[in-house]
Amino acid sequence: MAALLLLTLAAAPAAYALVQPDNVGRLPAMGWNSWNAYGCDVDEAKILQAANDVVSKGYQAAGYNYINIDDCWSVKTGRDNVTHQLMPNLTSFPNGISGVADEIHALGLKVGIYSSAGTETCGGYPASIGYESIDAATWAAWGIDYLKYDNCYIPDNWTDVCTSCKPDWGYGHDGSYGFNGTCLDTTGDCPAGYNYSQSSTAKRYRIMGDALMAQNRTILYSMCEWGDAEVWTWANATANSWRTTGDITPDFRRVLQIMNENSFYSNYAGFTGHNDPDMLEVGNGNLTLPETRSHFAFWAAMKAPLIIGTDLGNLSQTNTDILLNPYLLDFNQDPVYGAPAQPYKWGVNPDWTFNATNPAEYWAGDSTNGTLVAMLNTLNGTRTMRADFAEIPGLQARGRYKIIDAWTGESMGCVRSGVDMHVESHDTAVLLVQQGCENATSLLY
Numbered sequence: 001m002a003a004l005l006l007l008t009l010a011a012a013p014a015a016y017a018l019v020q021p022d023n024v025g026r027l028p029a030m031g032w033n034s035w036n037a038y039g040c041d042v043d044e045a046k047i048l049q050a051a052n053d054v055v056s057k058g059y060q061a062a063g064y065n066y067i068n069i070d071d072c073w074s075v076k077t078g079r080d081n082v083t084h085q086l087m088p089n090l091t092s093f094p095n096g097i098s099g100v101a102d103e104i105h106a107l108g109l110k111v112g113i114y115s116s117a118g119t120e121t122c123g124g125y126p127a128s129i130g131y132e133s134i135d136a137a138t139w140a141a142w143g144i145d146y147l148k149y150d151n152c153y154i155p156d157n158w159t160d161v162c163t164s165c166k167p168d169w170g171y172g173h174d175g176s177y178g179f180n181g182t183c184l185d186t187t188g189d190c191p192a193g194y195n196y197s198q199s200s201t202a203k204r205y206r207i208m209g210d211a212l213m214a215q216n217r218t219i220l221y222s223m224c225e226w227g228d229a230e231v232w233t234w235a236n237a238t239a240n241s242w243r244t245t246g247d248i249t250p251d252f253r254r255v256l257q258i259m260n261e262n263s264f265y266s267n268y269a270g271f272t273g274h275n276d277p278d279m280l281e282v283g284n285g286n287l288t289l290p291e292t293r294s295h296f297a298f299w300a301a302m303k304a305p306l307i308i309g310t311d312l313g314n315l316s317q318t319n320t321d322i323l324l325n326p327y328l329l330d331f332n333q334d335p336v337y338g339a340p341a342q343p344y345k346w347g348v349n350p351d352w353t354f355n356a357t358n359p360a361e362y363w364a365g366d367s368t369n370g371t372l373v374a375m376l377n378t379l380n381g382t383r384t385m386r387a388d389f390a391e392i393p394g395l396q397a398r399g400r401y402k403i404i405d406a407w408t409g410e411s412m413g414c415v416r417s418g419v420d421m422h423v424e425s426h427d428t429a430v431l432l433v434q435q436g437c438e439n440a441t442s443l444l445y
Contacts, residue, residue: 007185016237018209019271024218024241027333029146029305030110032059032355033065033095035307040123043092052310053106060109061066062324063333064308066146067104068112068222071123075096079126085138086115086126101143113139117204118153127153128208136211136219144219151206151225160200162190164230190344191268192273199402201225209238219329222276222305233266234403236273241305248278250285252426255295256378261357263301263343269303271338276305283310283319286397290427293322293407294376297301297428300328301363303340327369327406327432334367341365345391348378362384364392370434371395377423387431388418400437406430 018025032050034042049131053065054060075087076325088096095103097113104111110181113133116127128135128149139147196202205223212219221239225231226246236240236331245258245263258277271277280299282292306324331341346353347361358378365372371394375385391399403412407430412419414437421429 005437010112013063015271018221018237018240020220020240021218025220025273026271027335029220029241030062030302030329030333031110031306032062032064032308032312033068033070033112033148034072034224034309036284037311038391042069042072044094047100050312051107053265054250055107056111057286057311057312057320058324059308061106062326062329064306064323064378065108066112066307068114068148068193068307069097069100069435070114070148071121071150072125073114074350076125077305079131084131084134086131086135089196089429096142098142099145105143108237110145111143112148112220112222113142113144114148114149114150117208118150118151118158119155120153122150122152128396129155129158129204132208132211133214136215137437139219140165140215140217146220146222147208147212147235148224149205149220151228154204158200158204160229162188162194163228164196166188174218188223196230197237199229201229201231202234202238205235206238211272224276227261232268232275236268240272241276242276242280243276245277248281250281250287252287252291252295255281255287255291256359257356259298259376260356262304263360264354266302266340266342268418269338269340274303275340275409277302279309279322280306281309282323283308283315289424290319290424292319294426294428296322296325297328297374297430298363298376299366300332301341301372301430302324303332303338306332325406327372327404327409328430329365330369331365331372334369336368339365341344341374344393347376347385362387364394366394370402370432373430373433375421375423375429377425377427379427382424385421385423385429385435386418387429389433390417392433395433402436404432404434408434 030053047069054064060095075089080087101111106269117128120126121127196439207223212221223239223242227244231242245261262275262277263276282296343360344364345362348358349355361376373387377383389395389399398412400416405416423429
């Protein structure tokens with residue numbers, strides 16, 4: 001099963017891409033979402049406070065511009081009897097969603113909304129299957145700029161006849177936690193060569209995509225379909241981003257699991273289409289500082305959408321600085337290089353090993369600022385990790401390069417052949433490797 005999974009993941013990427021007006025969705029979305037902070041306890045005041053915090057605390061200036069209202073914003077009992085439109089809960093949103101959108105737009109920000117490609121949202125509220133055109137037109141009229149479209153309560157007539165392998169996580173006989181070689185399927189594996197773009201899942205999401213494109217307002221389309229039906233192989237023609245995995249939690253073990261899965265999908269992402277390993281958990285749970293740095297560094301390096309999900313009013317300055325790191329944000333939003341960073345060496349494991357607890361540790365990607373190199377220490381103690389220029393794509397084994405520590409912004413001078421870094425447990429060293437040392441007379445290595 002593991003071998004079959006890797007063969008599937010190594011398939012060629014889709015050839016088509018969704019291109020929106022005004023370059024909407026060309027780069028990964030950046031913003032804030034209500035769910036990880038508040039769940040269903042969401043209201044107008046919290047949304048507007050988050051919007052004001054995004055402006056006053058420097059996030060807007062750094063590129064975070066979407067304020068996304070997640071689940072539980074509507075009347076739970078149903079739709080309008082005459083128009084069949086979704087109805088805002090006026091107790092929680094007394095000015096309606098359009099009123100909130102007006103205030104967010106007045107701040108120079110954009111606003112997002114949430115629904116599901118099923119009969120109910122994950123919170124049990126009315127969802128959009130069968131009402132796609134009505135809902136898309138409603139959101140456009142309200143001034144919505146972004147749709148997060150979830151995957152709960154799928155009707156029986158829309159279930160797939162077969163499924164791709166979604167890894168089952170569990171404890172092995174040796175006590176290790178990871179992929180146990182089985183899949184979480186209810187309908188059985190699809191045959192080799194199956195065209196997932198014709199699956200019921202793809203069709204459900206394509207209907208909403210077509211409805212959004214039919215509006216006179218550009219709405220970024222973020223598919224939250226949990227990595228079903230090998231979404232990375234077809235979603236680039238349907239949406240601006242697509243969830244490649246199940247939900248994230250503020251637990252480093254889960255962060256590593258998602259990193260591991262997403263590391264095999266890099267070739268499917270680029271300008272206009274982005275793998276989405278779920279929202280950021282910076283500021284939530286029990287993530288340590290090294291774990292928080294690693295989480296954000298790799299979401300930025302994988303060119304995932306960077307959607308903050310915490311109470312910005314209570315966020316520490318340390319975590320704020322992580323979210324505003326200019327080197328990682330520049331890489332994520334690079335206007336010239338669309339490809340995400342990719343693993344060039346797995347480190348603890350042989351290359352191309354599928355391992356939930358020890359994913360690929362050495363990553364690199366090109367940017368206008370140089371080559372970004374990220375080295376993750378998955379082990380439980382500090383160790384020395386080497387960025388060897390001979391191993392990094394595009395660099396010369398005996399080349400001379402200027403090195404910048406992306407966490408501190410400090411120059412490490414001109415270096416020959418490679419850099420050794422002491423990396424704490426669960427932390428990530430992030431370096432920018434730049435040209436400009438060809439005529440240097442003094443070298444550190």
